[in-house]
Amino acid sequence: MMVAAIYPYLVAAHVTAVVFLVGGLLAQERIVNAISQSPPEAQAGVLVALQRLERTVTTPALLLTWILGLSLALSAGWLSSGWLIVKLIFVVALSALHGVRSGRIRRSLRTRTAIEKIPGADLGVLVAMLVIAVLAIVKPA
Amino acid sequence: MATDAHAEKNPHHRHGPIADLERKQLKRLEVVSIIEATTLVLLVLIAAPVRHVWGWPYGSKLLGPIHGIAFLAYIWTALQTVAGGGWHKREVFRLFIVAFVPFGGYANIRWLRERAKTFAETEQA
Numbered sequence: 001m002m003v004a005a006i007y008p009y010l011v012a013a014h015v016t017a018v019v020f021l022v023g024g025l026l027a028q029e030r031i032v033n034a035i036s037q038s039p040p041e042a043q044a045g046v047l048v049a050l051q052r053l054e055r056t057v058t059t060p061a062l063l064l065t066w067i068l069g070l071s072l073a074l075s076a077g078w079l080s081s082g083w084l085i086v087k088l089i090f091v092v093a094l095s096a097l098h099g100v101r102s103g104r105i106r107r108s109l110r111t112r113t114a115i116e117k118i119p120g121a122d123l124g125v126l127v128a129m130l131v132i133a134v135l136a137i138v139k140p141a
Numbered sequence: 142m143a144t145d146a147h148a149e150k151n152p153h154h155r156h157g158p159i160a161d162l163e164r165k166q167l168k169r170l171e172v173v174s175i176i177e178a179t180t181l182v183l184l185v186l187i188a189a190p191v192r193h194v195w196g197w198p199y200g201s202k203l204l205g206p207i208h209g210i211a212f213l214a215y216i217w218t219a220l221q222t223v224a225g226g227g228w229h230k231r232e233v234f235r236l237f238i239v240a241f242v243p244f245g246g247y248a249n250i251r252w253l254r255e256r257a258k259t260f261a262e263t264e265q266a
Contacts, residue, residue, distance in 0.1 A: 051162075062217075067210055074206060099217050103224020106162050110225070 003075045010072050017064035022129050024058035025094065028101055029122040032115050040114045047109050054102045062098055065091075087135040090128040097121060166225060167257040170218050171250055174239070177215040178246025180208035185243065215240050 028050055035043050069091070078084045101118065108115040188200035219236045222228075228236075239245035 063214065066213060070206060070209065095217060096220060099220040100224045103221045103226075106166065107224070107226040110162055 007072075007075065010068055010075075014065065014068035014072060017061045017068060018132075020061035021058055021065050021098070022094070022125060024053055024061065025098055025101075026122060026125050028053070028058070028105075029118070029125060032101070032105075033117055033122065036115055036117045038114070040108070040112050043115055044109065044112075047105050047115060051102070051105050051109065054098075054105065058098060059102070062095060066095075081139070082141070083135045083139050087132055090132050090135075094125065094128050097124070163225065163260050164257050166222050167253050167260070170215075170222050171253045173211070173215045173218045174246040174249040174253070177208070177211040177240065178244050180204060180211045181243060181246075184208050212240060215246065 031046060031050060035046050073079050073084055097118070101121075104115060107113075184201060184204045188204045192198050192201045216237070219240070223233050223236065236249075239249055242248075
């Protein structure tokens with residue numbers, strides 16, 4: 001009864017966290033692509049801003065996405081469902097991309113070197129989000 | 142005050158935010174490592190015996206998911222730390238294998254503090 005009462009609010013909070021996470025990830029990748037050809041000293045200001053975005057928005061959103069998502073999966077008993085396992089593969093890939101990207105931003109700032117693009121990462125974020133949305137809404141058997 | 146103003150204008154300034162990035166990252170990894178190891182200690186040494194001896198399952202029902210999130214947070218923070226560069230393959234292996242060794246997170250504390258100290262000394266030089 002209790003879980004059923006808060007379920008829609010958990011879903012709403014989870015979706016909100018996902019929006020901030022994926023929006024932030026996509027913005028990071030697009031901005032890195034745009035500045036990657038510039039000299040390192042011209043990149044520093046943007047990289048500091050991206051690092052702050054990561055610290056204040058995308059990483060908290062990532063943590064909330066996982067906590068709320070696993071709470072939903074546990075409460076609804078979906079942990080052994082095929083669709084959720086496939087969805088988790090894409091979520092892990094997006095989480096890993098975020099970890100690698102934020103680490104590389106830190107490295108570029110510390111070593112004063114130009115940030116490197118991760119080829120296809122922005123397209124990967126879009127495709128992963130589409131697959132995740134379809135799996136979460138359709139829940140195929 | 143002058144140092145802060147300089148740091149604001151030039152993010153690469155020695156006393157600015159950049160100089161602190163790696164130290165803060167290692168501190169975060171240390172904290173997550175302690176949380177991961179401690180939730181496992183509580184789960185294995187308190188919640189599990191209480192469940193099996195006195196039949197009270199709520200401790201492990203609560204601590205299980207908390208430890209799961211702490212485990213994922215450790216793996217992710219380790220990945221984020223390693224992606225910052227400057228780690229040997231053996232160190233990377235150690236960082237990740239610790240997550241699968243019970244109470245291994247405590248072994249990270251001294252190592253990460255020494256690494257942060259070494260890093261600070263290198264930066265000073």
